[in-house]
């Protein structure tokens with residue numbers, strides 16, 4: 355998936371993936387996981403309100419996002435005035451405990467994520483086509499501090515029925531992707547009923563959302 359694809363989605367306002375509400379799985383499962391306080395990394399963060407919720411739980415938040423438009427919207431829509439700094443590989447927008455590194459996640463280095471204890475992935479892994487998912491996870495292995503845990507939300511559906519993103523990423527693939535460095539535990543699964551609007555609108559016959567703890 356080329357950068358241009360995402361820049362176009364943001365400039366045309368085609369951001370059906372964006373949820374204005376805080377993600378229910380995040381609120382339900384975050385505390386139960388006994389995740390450490392500390393900095394949370396939100397890859398491919400868009401303008402997700404989940405970053406505000408994480409900040410309000412006492413975490414510092416670092417997001418990574420390609421689109422400057424998304425990041426501008428995030429700060430404006432939430433009444434935050436960011437400090438903007440130019441760095442070599444990205445721009446750093448920060449305000450009130452939330453920092454977003456604006457640029458390509460593949461340019462981040464371990465030194466950019468020092469202090470990160472947890473990664474929160476909603477619509478990040480599933481935003482990437484299969485050919486990029488291995489590179490993405492390999493990159494995370496290189497840049498995340500040791501002992502970093504993850505909460506990951508993934509979607510599964512018959513891939514032939516819809517072109518992603520979001521792509522269908524099932525439990526088997528998630529285990530294969532992460533197993534060299536992490537333990538994967540599926541902690542919750544929700545099957546959408548056949549007549550759910552998310553299936554009907556997309557013309558897909560079944561869909562499942564799962565939550566994983568990766569540690």
Ligand SMILES: C[S@@+](CC[C@H](N)C(=O)[O-])C[C@H]1O[C@@H](n2cnc3c(N)ncnc32)[C@H](O)[C@@H]1O
Pocket residue numbers: 360361371372373397398399400401402418419420421424457458459460476477478481519
């Ligand atoms: C499906 S959206 C999910 C956004 C957010 N996680 C949410 O829950 O609303 C994927 C986001 O990843 C961003 N993105 C795609 N490729 C990226 C890359 N290589 N580096 C940083 N961000 C990227 C896109 O601009 C888009 O905002």
